[in-house]
Amino acid sequence: MLAALGFATIAVFLTAIMTKRVSVLVALVLIPVFFGLLAGAGPDLGKMMLDGIAKVAPVGVMIIFAVLYFGLMLDVGLFDPMINRLIRLVKGDPVKVALATAVLTMAVALDGDGATTFLITVSAMLPLYQRLGMDRLVLSGIVALGAGVMNIIPWGGPTVRAMAALKADSTVIFNPVVPAMAAGILWVLFVAFMLGRREKRRLAIASPAVSLAGAESVGAAAVRTDLGRDEDAVPQRDGAGKIALEKPWLFWFNTTLTVALVICLLMALMPLPILFIVAFAIALVANYPRWEDQQAHLVSHAASVVTVSTMIFAAGIFTGVLTGTKMIEAMASAAVSVIPESMAGWLPLIVAVTSMPLSLVFTPDAYYFGVMPVLAQAAGTLGLDPTVIGRAAILGQMTTGFPLSPLTASTFILIGLSGVNLGDHQRFIFPWAFGTTLVMTAVAYATGALAG
Template identity: 25%
Template sequence: MNIWLALLGFATMIIITVVLLKKKMSILLAFSVIPIISAFIALLITHSSNFAVIGKWIEAGVGKTYSITLMMMFSLPYFMLMADTGLFDDIVKAILRHVKISAPIICMITVIVACICELDGSVTSVYLITIPLLLPLYQRFHIDKRVLPFIVSVAILIMSNTPWNPRMLRAASLINEKGASTKLFLKFMPAQIFVIVVLLVIAVYFGLRAKNKGGDQKVSISNEELLAQFKDTELTRHNMFGWNLLLTAFLIFMLIAFQTVPQYYVFAFGLVVALAINFHDQDQQNKLLKKYASSLFPVAPAVLLSGVVIGVMQESGMLDAMVKALMAIVPAPLGPYFYLIVALFATPLMLLFTNDTWYYALVPLIGAFSVKYGVPLEVVVLTLFMNFGAMISVIAQPQLYIATDLDGISMDEYIKFTFWKLWGINILLVVFGVVAGVFLPKPLWA
């Protein structure tokens, strides 16, 4: 073990994390510059003068992330287009037309609406749609309004398990194989369903608590009054709902059933077809593409450039040295379970990371360490995928300011109300994942 390479690797990881947490440097600059400086130092440590090899390290790393970035470039605009046409609004309205409003139902509707809205992968839009829509109901039925951003935040995390979600694409970029995001999505689905059920139970609890305190007494609201809160725009295409739903279902079917077809092509096909059938004017199509392109920055370039970090850390030998250092420190009996220990404490640990440094600094290290004990990288990525602490960290998720402002509570109130509940769900998920075999190399019953 080269202790100096190990120390350089840990220093690189810490420096990237600190500069991003302190907002001293943009993600793109941190991922582009810091690993290159470390690469030159690594060559000096190993007494090598072959500086040209750094280019090969970069190429190897970016080669692992370019297909994921391409998918993001087409999948995110596709679902933003579907949101603009009113596809998700129409689904929500179809649900609201057939329910009788009460406090427990309102809390359950919060889960459903937030999950549907998060299908486009945009955290901001979920808060902007769900909280203004449902806050008046929370107030009229005397439900603790701190419940609203809490439920929405957990729902956002739950629905990050879709093959096109930015969180899933970050996780999938760590696994160098075709269709990685679809593969992870399918394997994580039992855990996702479990968390949805847990969140619905929590929602019913808070609704019943409000009802038992008299929140439902002499309170009524018509479905028409609730539906009136949905506003159409010039982009709304109610007449295309069936076609848009059919196209979306077809794309998801293609992702799952034909994993040999490049994922980015599936969504490239979907995007151009959706634009063509919804908007016949090519000038309007181009305007929409420019609008959606702005939402890709800096996330898509950050995913691409994360390959620089991964490539330099792996190809230079830093990651291997860091793993050996960890193996010397962590007691051997704990080695095979170290990733599960990290997962159990993921909520408070996430306060020390951003989303990018969680996926591109911590997870690769824990993954490489666990592989030495026979735990596949895929299992580690699945176990550490749903980083719950992001939803109480304004550094990792600055959109939380939007949520609290819309809800009319302070950030302190939100964090105090949310922290222990999030951590509890985090622990329940890990326990379920172990029992169900999702988070183990082999099921317990094998």
């Protein structure tokens, strides 16, 4: 019963947001509440929801101040010189922009933290996409692909969980899938090339009189570059200029502060929310000494802050209800029980192929500590090496799948910063993300990584 309600919750949620019947916020709150009541959790539902909110609260605080910080830096013109250099480097070519996005994402993702990867990469590339008129879904999609394939690294969350659950080290779980991961990286670069070429054709058709090769001549003020909202959503306030460009000392101060912030983020010297809060407070005083200007900046970014943060807290309610009602545990047991004995020999391939789509259903803890150990035990009884199941799982479960899953808060950081809708993002990049898993699965099978 609980398993059926759990799967129904996920199915109704995905249907609602992908068909745009309701907003993501409404779906994240009301759908789990409805099914939680059906599961008989009425008296405890409030506590479950609060527990879920408490778990995502640090992420919510971090994204609020990250949006404010990078929004401030965009407003004062910190990124304008970099954007102009990038435009000259890529010569206005969307293909080169897309490839640069993929390479930057995979480089930043080496730290193993999805939230940090999205914050740094999207903040760096979004102004360039806006300047050239490229689709933001291409940005969110390529970043999702790059971060997903790199999340297989041994210090990434899914692989760490797989090693812990199976009591195995990285030489057993990760090393055999290195060739598959390399193939996944090449696939991401291929997809970035294809999406960039498609954007190039679209932009050429939309503006046939304007040469993309001359896009580097576009002025810095041609496009608004505010994080998490459309270019025209919030009007530029009176007297707000690129003050960092007008005062060289302020430009270098902002540059130093931002570099120091990124280094601290990568080294995790302090909790991420605290780093952003402190950095934003320093930046706000330095760039806007007058109280009136500080308030004006906060108000100008209120829309994007509210939109993103409310979705993250709503996501906490969603996962809190699924976990608190034990629907997740019941779904895990049901997922294992449906595998027929005749297909047991194909278990590693089944796990690998289904791993990415199941990221939309199971949280990483639920899958790696609930579903995967049972599958590994079943493999062991069939004479297979249980660690093969771990290798199969990391080819998609919360690796290629995590940047699309509504069960991870970092997904909302990605779509919030990119300014795209979750349903649109999922529809746009799901086939390519699933393709990444299929490519890696084929290579892993061919190289013997999935053989017991």
